[in-house]
Amino acid sequence: MIKKRISFRFKLILSMIVAIAVPILLIGYLTITQVEQALLEEKEKKLYAFARHLDRMLVGTFDQYLPTGKNLTNEEKIRILNQQLQPLTDNIAYDNPGLGIGYYSKELDAILTYGPSSELKDKIGLAISENHPGRDVLTTGQPMVMTGNQVRGDIMNAMIPIKRENEIIGYIWANELTSDVNQQIFAMMKKIFYILLIGLSIGMIIAWQISRKLGGAIDIIIASIGKMDHDLSYRLPSIDGVLNKIPHEVNKLIDKLVETKEQVRRTDRLRAVGELAAGMAHEIRNPLASIKAFTQIVEEQMERNDDNREYMEIIIKEIERINELTEQLLLFGKPTAYKEEKLCVDQLIRETLPLIEHELRKKESQLISDLEEIEMIADRALLQQVIINLLLNAVQSMDRQGMLAIHSTVMHDSIEFSVYNSGSTIAEEKKEKIFDPFYSNKKNGMGLGLTVTQNIVQLYDGRITCQNEKNGVTFLVRFPKQKRTH
Template sequence: MRLLELRRLFPVRTLRVRLMLTSLLVVALPIAIVGVALEREGRQALRSEKEDKLFALARVLDLELGPGGYDALIADLPTGWTDRAAAIRHLNRKLAPATDRVADAAPGVGVGYYSRRLDAIVTYGPSRDHANTVGLSIPEDHPGRDVMATKVPRAEAGTLVRGPILNAMLPIIRDGEAIGYIWSNEFSSAIEAQASAIDLAVVVASVGGLVVAFGIISVLSRRLSREVGVIVHGLAAMKRDLRRPIPALRDELGEIVEAINGMAKALNDARSLNENILASVADAIVAVDLEGRVTAVNPAAEHLYGVTSAEVIGKPYRSLFPKEARLDSVLLDTLQTGRVHAAVTIDLPRAEQTLRINATSSVLRDGDGKRIGAVVVLKDVSERERLMVQVMRADRLAALGELTAGIAHEVRNPLTSIRGFIQYLDECESLEEWRAYGPLIIRQVDSLNHLVGELLAFGRPQPPRIATVDVPQLIKEMAFLARGKSDARIELACDGSFPTIEADGEALKQALLNLIINAIQAIPDGGTVTVSTRTEGEHVAIVVKDDGVGVAPENLDKVFDPFFSTKPSGTGLGLAMVHRIVDAHGGVITIDSAPGKGTVVEIRLPIVHHDQTPEPVS
């Protein structure tokens, strides 16, 4: 109950109270440290001053004793040192006036002489107070005995002959020997009273400083808290309306307010810009939170789904579709798995028709990178696909026309030759001429047959028969076969760590053999064909390089077209077939060539074969 009452009285969670407590702590801690340091230094300085004063009085008494010491004073005593009591009385009569004079000059101070030879107090001033101590010996553990033994001055605080005192003891040195010691002492109570006065002054000064600091901190914190309150209330208002600026303030807080107002204006402008962009984008955009509830839709999405933003904001994304519809959404998949989808073609069922949609989804994150939802961009490609079908049909018709023209050209030449030979032989009766021209006719027929065979292979492609293929071994076999067709030098530079791949081995053999033979036919005598391999992540590359005549720049775009060939006897179907084989494997073929600098053909194939037929996504 008391704790609750204290919290109610002192709401430490307010900014002003925190500022006051923090400031007081910052101020009080140095004041306390300085106060403690001053108190210690004051006490140390007081003791040092007392010790210096007491040792000064002891040195005055040492001078009063004279250079001869006790021996000079006792020289006129008939009995000398033999009569201890007489010697003590004699020395007391000689030295008591000096000790009384010094003691009277420093009230509260006690001074005296001690004789080591007599082991007795010779005099203790003021005599009126301490005459009864004359003739007494100090205890065995008295620090005065250490002073006489070590010949080192010493100040000691404790309870001695006089009581609790600070005692300064000075050895009396004559001819290198300690003949006694002189003391000068003062009651500890008097010293403690002076030290307490110093402590009181330090405490008063510290408390006064804290009171003044508290007043200043209270005034400043009230002003600062009031100005911070203006900022807090202004920020609360900005949550509802970014167009309401915070009132201007002074000094650094004024700069903070200006910065906040500037950021609010920039944020409002950015929000307006984003809203305008979303409103003007032709593609549909839908965003959802982590629970799958719609958080934003643009006008294009409203038109695509046939809804308004007011109807769907805050509702589950599945509510945009009929309950009986089978839904396999890329947006919800991204939301659940974090997997990004790019340009996925899906079917979007609508009441009047099913639309073909190009969908791209990604994860939404806040400024800290934390996932807050997902967004999908939907593009209606139904009309585009219809136009693409028409374009592809037109392209196929054009290609068919080119193919027909090529076939006609390739077939006409052998037929013309056959017709000419037949006409000639029809009028010829010589059997020798029939034997001479018969093989020529057969070669022309074989040429036609070869052309028809290539056309059949090109026109009826078979799907690849996928198996594990050792590409370096396959390259060695094709290089061996190609060597028999020319005296060109074939060099192999296969990667030793080249992996096996999934491919149609026979189709790859056909493609590689065509490329190597083309390279051999393009080089002059003594040329070199280099076949190399390398691995690039999930793909492998096969490179066929020659130092032959090269290909003219205007012909590079045509080398893979059917019936295009720069060789007099070529059909133009070899590279077209290679391109079709590589494409069936999901690979890419590129060519780089320049006249007189040779040609480089590169095939890139995936290590793992993927079916090229896309799966429908709804």
């Protein structure tokens, strides 16, 4: 009997662990695959955006940067063009560490600029090889992303043609070292792995606790049924919890079978018990949602003063925690604009402010708003999500009796709004990471709010930056007046 009890409990624990582990591992695998693909796609979009930005900064053709009336050699032209254009590429490169960016001239067949020049100035004047993908861009006039060994080394390289009056005069590239990209992917996978490990650990603890509780009750049922084999007058004792219906129903069945022949009664009893056991085994193998429902049923049937109610509440809380973890991993999408319309951004901010008023009152904090009328064409839900994320981040980061200030204004070539919160500043080494997926300084944060915010802002060719102030932090969002067509 002891061996049977141990064997049954082991199978029960194993089946519950499998029921929890398989969905979590499957979701984890799919999530890692999707997030990795999304990260690579996001890298491509980011590199294309840098290249297009550099194209917009080039006024006219390369010839317009050369002095007229002089018979210059190719080397002199390259030197002059480099002096004129290198500051443009360096500004972008230095603002984005790890980025390589520059101009290539088709006529001169040479690299004109390569930022950051402090690291890559030795590439100036070089011609790309005949099998370099840049040759295809110059020939076809089509943008291209290639990964492999190129001028800078092993890189992910986005290239776009420079077209002036339907003529291709060169191309622009923006790249990152594949080692940097792979490092970011590895860091992301490492965080997801830790989340899955935590989820599996919690699931196993829950499975162990539930199976231990159920196993004891089932052992009593099994032992009692064993006694009935020899004594049909014996009845199953009552059991606390949701399984108390099993002894009741079995005892009712025995009472009815007593009126029939011994063999029929014994056969029917075993069949009924087998059906109950099969149904119970099926319920035990249900996914995490079924385990939560099953635990809630146990809690509802307990007396209010039952000491185990607190234990059941802890189990439910931990199950909900697993649900929250699995739901965030599935939510790194990419934002999609479904309905774009002309929006008054300042009015949208005013409509969103009431959502944080309760938290501000709890912290006895002050709200200051200085909103100039600004308009843009965007998806209302996406833009409001940006505002909500920044406001919530500010409220959660400020101390009691602090200050939150929001400001909007129209600049010469852009519109912008900023959110300031008083409190601690962000360490310089962490500022570069706050927009990375799954990076958070908050105790219960998943590190997705600022990532999603940045993705939405970049969808409209915007830029979000973080700046430490004397007594707090400011997040600034800037959109160009003329947005691209989506």
